[in-house]
Amino acid sequence: MEFTSPAAEQRYGELVARVDEVVVGLDFDGVLSPIVEDPDRAHIHADAPQVLVDLSGIVRAVAVVTGRPARQALALGGLDEVGDTIGEHGKELFIFGQYGNERWSSTNRRVVSPRPPHGLASFCRELPSLMRRGDAAEAFVEEKGLAVAVHTRRLEDAAAAYERLLPPMAELARANGLVVEPGRNVIEVRAPGQHKGHAVQTLAEEQAAGGFLYAGDDLGDVEAFEAVAALRDQGLATLLVCAASDEQSALVPLADVVVPGPDGVLELLRRLIADAGKARRG
Template identity: 30%
Template sequence: MPPIVEPPLFFLDYDGTLAPIVDDPTEAVPHAEAPALLRKLEARYPLWIVTGRDLKALSSFLDQPLNAIGLHGAQRGTIGKNVDGLMPDDAAQALRRLRQTVPSAEGLRVEDKDQSFAVHYRDAEDEAEVRDRLEHWLDALPEMLDAIWGKKVVELRPEGLTKGTAVRRIADEHPDRTPVYLGDDVTDEDAFSALQALDRDAVTIKVGGDDTRADYRLAGPDAVMAYLKRYV
């Protein structure tokens, strides 16, 4: 079990961490214990949701005014309230152009996220063939964008805006607290690395069984709830 630290600064991914992974992202409701637990934690400690989702869309699942980072670092704000976009104009324009050229394939689904988007291929009958098609599509990716491959999904984001850069800025705003980051996806690895590079302790926790840079591991959302309850 990961350690309990005082005083903590919480960074919590959403999908796969606070909510079970589901085939349809529009049905990713939070773990049954998550809303009440988040209220208790947020009343005691600084807490940020850090997600690849658009924060406006996330408010349909979390109706609490929680601090949050969205679109892998391209948004910062409060769920259900004000959200600031941090995406450069040239990256936003490039993403709009790419959105019009997504290849078509059986079982491929595009998830629009404010100025960005993700392409899911979880439902493809031949996942390898669809991924090859997506890789070919991204051969000409503009240099101001990065392609991030996750769990049967590829997401596009501006170069230099990551979960890592976002949490580093927030951690610098709380120099007397110990960052505690929980996340399950490839994009959370940037955050693990950024926090491990701080000149103070940090607790980095991988949720799930994939390879990771994190120092600790939890099996899934049930284990996440059990760990977070130890702080309340």
């Protein structure tokens, strides 16, 4: 765990002092789950369920904010069972799926989701020929219902395939009224106007947060970081955590704390739990 500045270390202390007012937002892939070649096998870190339960006992709310469909996060994380345990402590677990387009909570146990965006079906019909022209026909296509993602990680030269696909996919997305979300060897296409920053704002307002900790690892978390920084300007205690990797470093200059992937995130959360306990005991 590495603080990026003395000010960042001070922010951590302020967060500990107000921990019972804090909302914690966590990305799924790269934060709670390691990045793997097959996104259908991105199971949550073995230690994460217990850490989430322990964390819920000291903060106002815990939320998973992910680009994945909410049902996928529930299944891969066993988060419905985690939510049951958190509920026994009188707290609530939230999932904001597909960048906040979907919502689930451990008290309202159904996924609330809009209809697929106009233009997505047309995009998907043209996608196979685009991938063939980009010499990436074997890339893995993940259909999410409200979005589609093309993963190049399995290809022999994942980075080169990514660079070939990104411009034509962005052009085709624009032609169909959609937007592109680049990531770690993945290009996602979805409806415009919704991002993780909106999920942060919604959580802060609905939970009357006095503080906010957010942990992310990729470009899709930039808006969430910006939203938390705006909360800081409003006087909330905040902490921005980057789960760093060799593949993506965009969040590093924005972060208060840089940690090595899911192991580092869980270590930080354990430290927060321990430090909050010490502060309570005086």
